[in-house]
Amino acid sequence: MPRDGDPFEARSNDDHTYEKGDMDMSVKADIQHGAAGHGALDSKNLPRSTPGWRIIIQEVIADKLALFSLILFTIITAYVFGLTMFLDRQEIVMVDLFAINQPPDETFRLGTDYGGRDIFGQLIIGTRNSLAIGILVTLMSVGFGIVYGVVSGYFGGQIDNIMMRIVDFFMVLPFLMIVIVFVTITPSYDIFTFSFMMAAFLWTGTARLVRSLAIQERELDYINASKTLGSSHGKIVFTQLMPNLVGIIIVNGTLSLAANIGIESGLSFIGFGFPEDYPSLGTLMAYATNSQTLQHRPWIWVPAAIMILVLMLCVRNIGEAMRRAGDARQRQA
Numbered sequence: 328m329p330r331d332g333d334p335f336e337a338r339s340n341d342d343h344t345y346e347k348g349d350m351d352m353s354v355k356a357d358i359q360h361g362a363a364g365h366g367a368l369d370s371k372n373l374p375r376s377t378p379g380w381r382i383i384i385q386e387v388i389a390d391k392l393a394l395f396s397l398i399l400f401t402i403i404t405a406y407v408f409g410l411t412m413f414l415d416r417q418e419i420v421m422v423d424l425f426a427i428n429q430p431p432d433e434t435f436r437l438g439t440d441y442g443g444r445d446i447f448g449q450l451i452i453g454t455r456n457s458l459a460i461g462i463l464v465t466l467m468s469v470g471f472g473i474v475y476g477v478v479s480g481y482f483g484g485q486i487d488n489i490m491m492r493i494v495d496f497f498m499v500l501p502f503l504m505i506v507i508v509f510v511t512i513t514p515s516y517d518i519f520t521f522s523f524m525m526a527a528f529l530w531t532g533t534a535r536l537v538r539s540l541a542i543q544e545r546e547l548d549y550i551n552a553s554k555t556l557g558s559s560h561g562k563i564v565f566t567q568l569m570p571n572l573v574g575i576i577i578v579n580g581t582l583s584l585a586a587n588i589g590i591e592s593g594l595s596f597i598g599f600g601f602p603e604d605y606p607s608l609g610t611l612m613a614y615a616t617n618s619q620t621l622q623h624r625p626w627i628w629v630p631a632a633i634m635i636l637v638l639m640l641c642v643r644n645i646g647e648a649m650r651r652a653g654d655a656r657q658r659q660a
Contacts, residue, residue: 511599612632
């Protein structure tokens with residue numbers, strides 16, 4: 328007879344035959360989810376880090392100023408690139424002696440310059456040219472700087488020493504003077520040629536930054552583990568090293584865009600950029616060197632000055648939001 332309180336008493340009177348599978352299920356039901364398999368973790372319940380692109384989106388949305396700057400910059404870029412498809416540059420830069428220095432009116436929304444050329448058309452084309460040059464220079468310089476810095480920092484040793492001496496040589500060169508010489512001796516150039524001349528000397532900062540980050544990353548355990556497992560250098564760089572540098576690269580590229588637009592505008596302002604028949608924001612600002620234009624005809628140069636200021640502030644605000652997103656990503660990691 329079973330004792331009182333015997334836990335097996337109920338089963339002794341049960342006619343059901345318990346199979347092995349029933350016992351396994353009853354045992355597993357008492358084990359907490361994720362503890363099965365000799366202490367193995369349940370991969371479905373493991374915490375997952377938030378992707379970097381999602382952190383950037385969240386940071387930009389949370390920062391109302393950065394979100395407004397992004398929307399405004401996108402609208403300006405789409406507007407000038409779209410409208411220039413319907414504008415004839417040759418017609419806009421054509422001299423009209425009967426419309427010299429006219430103030431804004433129904434015919435000329437932003438007035439005309441000393442050659443009777445429409446300021447509004449020049450502003451649209453000039454903004455397009457300045458943005459195109461800034462974007463091209465950024466892509467060329469940042470792209471080459473990333474490759475150069477990763478190779479130098481990842482392999483290190485004698486390769487790093489030689490490559491850094493080349494960087495030092497380029498950094499001591501007078502950038503503006505060399506670009507001015509190239510512009511002077513080049514009979515004709517377009518946006519791509521001018522962008523290449525600038526990018527040839529603006530990649531060194533990105534290269535040094537990426538090199539320092541690559542040196543830090545190559546000493547970490549996950550890189551050493553991949554080398555021990557026999558992974559190729561290309562696989563390690565592209566699948567493990569580069570994803571951890573994307574945030575810093577995006578921030579550096581965004582801030583470089585603003586700097587490159589400013590450099591192009593400065594060169595055009597002092598007369599070593601594009602000529603007047605190929606307008607940019609710098610060529611419009613150069614009209615302010617005339618004292619009469621500076622004092623009595625502000626409609627010629629003020630729109631270009633405002634456009635430069637707006638573009639710089641927009642890119643700066645977007646870059647700051649991305650920088651904070653990169654810091655948040657590093658803290659999460």
